[in-house]
Amino acid sequence: DAMVIQNPRYQVTQFGKPVTLSCSQTLNHNVMYWYQQKSSQAPKLLFHYYDKDFNNEADTPDNFQSRRPNTSFCFLDIRSPGLGDAAMYLCATSRDFAYNEQFFGPGTRLTVL
């Protein structure tokens, strides 16, 4: 089945230790998104790629970076995680921008010690 896969499902890191979260898709969609979601809150868009074009949200901290080496994979790098970065990180894809639903992965729960 076509899907969005996130690895790992649970990630524990230490304060200040870089961490990379992975997302892959078999849908061949053009757009890939990364969201941060804290408990009982709405998903907050960090950035997205349309193909290789990167779009950063204005309020996304510099601590968060992303890479999309090919259509299928996208990575979220947190250079120096702080306690406030503990959250669920959701990857999503859509075929295009207009009228398209987004397909979400199961998420990666990040804990910062």
Added chain:
Amino acid sequence: SQQGEEDPQALSIQEGENATMNCSYKTSINNLQWYRQNSGRGLVHLILIRSNEREKHSGRLRVTLDTSKKSSSLLITASRAADTASYFCATDEWGAQKLVFGQGTRLTINP
């Protein structure tokens, strides 16, 4: 920036009853979407309604959109325990190339 606001924040009903959730937004939209999220999981797309549509149905789901009031509602009929989840509306603003999610309604269906 948050576009949609949902009401109520939490809703608890008995199995078999209908559940209604409301979403209000502030600017012109291309479409409005509803998503479900089970605890600790990703979001699942439920239904999309375009700005020129007023009502849409999908199984036990009924969505309405009133662009003059900038509001939408999601009705789940004959609720089941498996409908227990958080429900989010998301708006697609013209030219924004992204969705902006509301705070969500946490729905609990009691057996």
